[in-house]
Amino acid sequence: MNLREIGEFGFIDRIAGRIVSGTGVVIGIGDDAAAVEPVPGRLDLATSDMLVEGVHFDLSFCDPVSLGRKALSVNLSDIAAMGGEPRHFLLSLAVPPSIPLEFLDACVQGMLQRAGEFDVALIGGDTCSSPDRLVISITLLGDQLPHRIIRRSGARPGDRVCVTGTIGDSALGLRLLRKGERSGPALDRHLDPMPRVKEGRALAEAGIPSAMIDISDGLLADLGHILDLSSVGARLYADKLPLSTRFRAHFPVTDRESLSLAVAGGEDYELLFTAPPGKMQELFGLFEGLGTPVTEIGVITQEPGLSLLGADGAELRLDVAGFDHFAASDGTKPCATGHGRPACGVHR
Amino acid sequence: MNLREIGEFGFIDRIAGRIVSGTGVVIGIGDDAAAVEPVPGRLDLATSDMLVEGVHFDLSFCDPVSLGRKALSVNLSDIAAMGGEPRHFLLSLAVPPSIPLEFLDACVQGMLQRAGEFDVALIGGDTCSSPDRLVISITLLGDQLPHRIIRRSGARPGDRVCVTGTIGDSALGLRLLRKGERSGPALDRHLDPMPRVKEGRALAEAGIPSAMIDISDGLLADLGHILDLSSVGARLYADKLPLSTRFRAHFPVTDRESLSLAVAGGEDYELLFTAPPGKMQELFGLFEGLGTPVTEIGVITQEPGLSLLGADGAELRLDVAGFDHFAASDGTKPCATGHGRPACGVHR
Numbered sequence: 001m002n003l004r005e006i007g008e009f010g011f012i013d014r015i016a017g018r019i020v021s022g023t024g025v026v027i028g029i030g031d032d033a034a035a036v037e038p039v040p041g042r043l044d045l046a047t048s049d050m051l052v053e054g055v056h057f058d059l060s061f062c063d064p065v066s067l068g069r070k071a072l073s074v075n076l077s078d079i080a081a082m083g084g085e086p087r088h089f090l091l092s093l094a095v096p097p098s099i100p101l102e103f104l105d106a107c108v109q110g111m112l113q114r115a116g117e118f119d120v121a122l123i124g125g126d127t128c129s130s131p132d133r134l135v136i137s138i139t140l141l142g143d144q145l146p147h148r149i150i151r152r153s154g155a156r157p158g159d160r161v162c163v164t165g166t167i168g169d170s171a172l173g174l175r176l177l178r179k180g181e182r183s184g185p186a187l188d189r190h191l192d193p194m195p196r197v198k199e200g201r202a203l204a205e206a207g208i209p210s211a212m213i214d215i216s217d218g219l220l221a222d223l224g225h226i227l228d229l230s231s232v233g234a235r236l237y238a239d240k241l242p243l244s245t246r247f248r249a250h251f252p253v254t255d256r257e258s259l260s261l262a263v264a265g266g267e268d269y270e271l272l273f274t275a276p277p278g279k280m281q282e283l284f285g286l287f288e289g290l291g292t293p294v295t296e297i298g299v300i301t302q303e304p305g306l307s308l309l310g311a312d313g314a315e316l317r318l319d320v321a322g323f324d325h326f327a328a329s330d331g332t333k334p335c336a337t338g339h340g341r342p343a344c345g346v347h348r
Numbered sequence: 349m350n351l352r353e354i355g356e357f358g359f360i361d362r363i364a365g366r367i368v369s370g371t372g373v374v375i376g377i378g379d380d381a382a383a384v385e386p387v388p389g390r391l392d393l394a395t396s397d398m399l400v401e402g403v404h405f406d407l408s409f410c411d412p413v414s415l416g417r418k419a420l421s422v423n424l425s426d427i428a429a430m431g432g433e434p435r436h437f438l439l440s441l442a443v444p445p446s447i448p449l450e451f452l453d454a455c456v457q458g459m460l461q462r463a464g465e466f467d468v469a470l471i472g473g474d475t476c477s478s479p480d481r482l483v484i485s486i487t488l489l490g491d492q493l494p495h496r497i498i499r500r501s502g503a504r505p506g507d508r509v510c511v512t513g514t515i516g517d518s519a520l521g522l523r524l525l526r527k528g529e530r531s532g533p534a535l536d537r538h539l540d541p542m543p544r545v546k547e548g549r550a551l552a553e554a555g556i557p558s559a560m561i562d563i564s565d566g567l568l569a570d571l572g573h574i575l576d577l578s579s580v581g582a583r584l585y586a587d588k589l590p591l592s593t594r595f596r597a598h599f600p601v602t603d604r605e606s607l608s609l610a611v612a613g614g615e616d617y618e619l620l621f622t623a624p625p626g627k628m629q630e631l632f633g634l635f636e637g638l639g640t641p642v643t644e645i646g647v648i649t650q651e652p653g654l655s656l657l658g659a660d661g662a663e664l665r666l667d668v669a670g671f672d673h674f675a676a677s678d679g680t681k682p683c684a685t686g687h688g689r690p691a692c693g694v695h696r
Contacts, residue, residue: 027499035391035430035497043383044392048474050440050485055477082383092398092485126398131481137398137440137474139487149383 006101014105027123034123036088036141043149045142047078053096053133061182064103066192067136068110074216075140076118076195077269081214083150083204084142086197088123089115092137094130107136118197148204150273155211155230159274161298162283164196166244167219168258171265186246193269199292200271208283212273218266220318224306226274233305236263236298238316260318263308274300354449362453382471384436384489391497393490395426401481409530412451414540415484416458422564423488424466424543425617429562431498431552432490434545436471437463440485442478455484466545496552498621503559503578507622509646510631512544514592515567516606519613534594541617547640548619556631560621566614568666572654574622581653584611584646586664608666611656622648 006014027035051057051071072089079086091111095104115122120140173190181187196214203209211226219241227234241262243254251258275283280296287294308316354362399405399419420437427434439459443452463470468488521538529535544562551557559574567589575582589610591602599606623631628644635642656664 027497034394035492035494036394037391037494043385044489046382046384046436046438046472046487046489048438048440048472048485048487050442050474050476050483052442052476052478052483054479055442088394090394090396090487092396092487094398094400094403094483124394124396126396126485128398128400129403130400131402133479133481135398135400135442135483135485137396137483137485139394139396139438139440141392141394141489144383146383146385 014108034088034090036123041145042143043146045079045082045084045144045149046139047075047142048137048139049074049078050135050137052135059099059103059134061177062191064106065110065113068107068112069114069192071107071136071138072111072114072120072140073193073195073269075138076114076120076197077193077214077216079140079142080195080197080200081150081212081271082142082144083148083200083209083212084144085201086118086120086140086142088121088142089138089140091122091125092135092139093125093127094133094135095127096130096132096134098132099134118195144201144204148207150200150204150209150212151229152211152213152226153229154209155226155232155234155274155300156276157232157300157302159210159276159300160280160296161223161234161236161272161274161300162294162296163215163219163242163270163272164199164287164292164294165268165270166242166247166293167215167268167270168241168247168262168265169244170267170269171261172247172250174265174267175261186250190267193267195269196271196292199287199290199294202286202290203271203273203283206282206286208275208279208286209273210275212271215268215270215272216266218264219268219272220263220306220308221266222272226272227300227304227306230274230300231304233301233303234298234307235301236306236308238308239311240295240297242293242295242297256316256318259308259316263318362456382436382438384471389493390491391494393427393430393432393492393497394487395423395490396485396487397422397426398483398485400483407451407482409525410539412454413458413461416455416460417462417540419455419484419486420459420462420468420488421541421543421617423486424462424468424545425541425562425564427488427490428543428545428548429498429560429619430490430492431496431548431557431560432492433549434466434468434488434490436469436490437486437488439470439473440483440487441473441475442481442483443475444478444480444482446480447482466543492549492552496555498548498552498557498560499577500559500561500574501577502557503574503580503582503622503648504624505580505648505650507558507624507648508628508644509571509582509584509620509622509648510642510644511563511567511590511618511620512547512635512640512642513616513618514590514595514641515563515616515618516589516595516610516613517592518615518617519609520595520598522613522615523609534598538615541615543617544619544640547635547638547642550634550638551619551621551631554630554634556623556627556634557621558623560619563616563618563620564614566612567616567620568611568654568656569614570620574620575648575652575654578622578648579652581649581651582646582655583649584654584656586656587659588643588645590641590643590645604664604666607656607664611666 169189173187213222215222310316517537521535561570563570658664
């Protein structure tokens with residue numbers, strides 16, 4: 001069965017039929033627009049990510065459930081990076097005739113499953129046909145108290161640079177996918193990342209971070225955004241970078257190759273933030289309570305620039321840069337995204 | 349110059365540099381998510397429309413400024429149909445390498461021009477690359493007082509069916525485009541429609557409509573949505589349908605062909621609504637003040653079904669139906685949309 005057979009409204013009904021009514025949704029799917037009533041006195045947050053077949057994902061080796069989950073997760077990660085509470089999302093799909101309905105069903109199922117995990121409601125969107133490629137565009141709305149929202153621009157000299165979880169696993173997973181592997185925990189980090197919503201909210205509520213971003217383009221590139229907007233620099237310590245046991249098993253020696261993958265591979269969807277030194281004790285206590293690893297990896301400096309120092313204190317020069325979606329590529333990164341993040345696939 | 353040369357962030361900066369700060373925007377472009385503070389006690393509204401090259405528009409004969417305007421207008425029309433106030437929007441673009449930057453600049457310029465006309469602010473979005481086709485996805489947020497929002501489901505037997513402006517002009521414009529015409533007022537209604545935001549808001553504030561929708565799929569199809577959701581039927585009078593002087597000049601005789609075009613052509617972006625008979629006098633007074641034509645074209649019935657009656661009172665049978673994006677087409681409508689509307693082009 002495909003979309004031609006059930007028609008657009010049939011497909012919308014299928015989606016609508018799966019939605020449990022969300023908190024604060026006054027009007028959901030089925031009208032010209034959706035109406036939501038946020039908690040009074042809170043700020044609305046909105047973020048969008050668009051995923052294009054052949055750019056952000058490859059249907060030949062991403063399962064639709066994971067694709068649906070990831071499409072929402074990358075948006076959830078953006079709200080998490082503001083310290084916000086995700087609430088509602090709109091889904092737009094351009095669907096080529098070749099896509100079976102079963103694939104779409106599974107994709108939406110994955111998306112709604114992730115939505116349920118974070119108590120987020122699908123409130124509307126759009127479906128249309130596409131000549132050849134599947135396009136998924138999500139807008140996620142959220143909110144937070146105005147004084148709790150964490151921007152990219154608040155880093156100050158002396159602040160510590162911290163990151164949740166581990167980095168490099170997604171890039172390793174992508175590399176293994178390209179080599180033909182089709183399952184395993186390393187791949188999961190790439191194909192099905194889990195956004196740090198709980199951690200972002202807890203950080204915001206505790207008022208700890210001075211600046212925060214989620215890692216999509218790569219640790220160095222995303223830290224670069226914080227530095228640019230905060231008009232500061234940073235020193236990072238290579239031996240403090242949190243690398244998983246899996247990553248270290250794959251790369252027994254932390255050489256330039258593995259280090260480059262860790263700091264520039266991207267799509268970690270971990271939270272990267274800065275915090276005043278006086279709040280570090282509170283930070284570690286908070287994360288112990290959350291059960292999530294957090295690591296201090298560097299310090300913010302007054303002088304601009306970003307340097308990565310080896311164990312001997314000498315600066316490491318890596319031939320890496322943050323991804324830029326439209327910049328000329330070196331062949332290994334035919335595509336990557338800034339605000340839009342790759343979802344699942346070899347294409348970067 | 350193209351996007352590869354200036355890079356993603358260069359392009360985002362170009363867009364950001366053009367944005368005048370919008371009312372209520374706390375955080376706009378340049379952070380992980382946008383933050384907006386709606387007027388306290390009002391309901392947030394959100395709507396999305398995605399436009400795909402080759403489906404909703406054809407670059408060979410739509411100018412980029414009009415395309416940008418129309419991409420936003422179809423979303424504005426959705427908020428208008430709720431009686432809402434449009435506030436902020438997010439723009440996601442998937443851009444193929446073949447698209448010159450000048451085209452994108454002009455498209456965004458048209459979009460921001462229309463945004464300025466309606467005091468709407470661009471607050472965020474996404475840009476990514478696309479292998480071959482341009483995709484434009486917009487999410488528009490708005491608000492309204494809860495009791496003023498007009499849904500599709502409120503039509504009651506005896507209510508009058510009304511429509512703003514004239515219908516059929518957009519479909520006529522599309523037909524002329526297909527025949528090779530490239531300019532003229534008929535084409536403008538198709539390529540560059542003006543959403544009825546002011547009228548929708550005025551209707552909502554006056555509390556006149558019992559149900560409302562904007563005409564994108566065609567008058568019959570969109571009235572069908574109101575009837576379905578209100579569990580009522582309707583009788584329409586063919587000789588009351590508001591046809592423009594231009595439309596009548598092109599079709600001196602209102603025959604089945606021209607009538608079909610008027611009631612099923614779609615993309616009129618007029619407001620179609622129902623109102624109790626006791627409010628018709630107030631309605632006409634309101635629209636006289638607005639300077640917008642409004643026409644009573646039929647009546648809501650308790651018995652289900654939708655009939656179109658000729659001047660002699662006999663039912664007219666037209667071989668038309670509302671568009672369905674994924675339904676098998678008859679060749680003349682290879683694509684059309686429900687929630688997503690064609691933007692500018694021969695492809696329907």
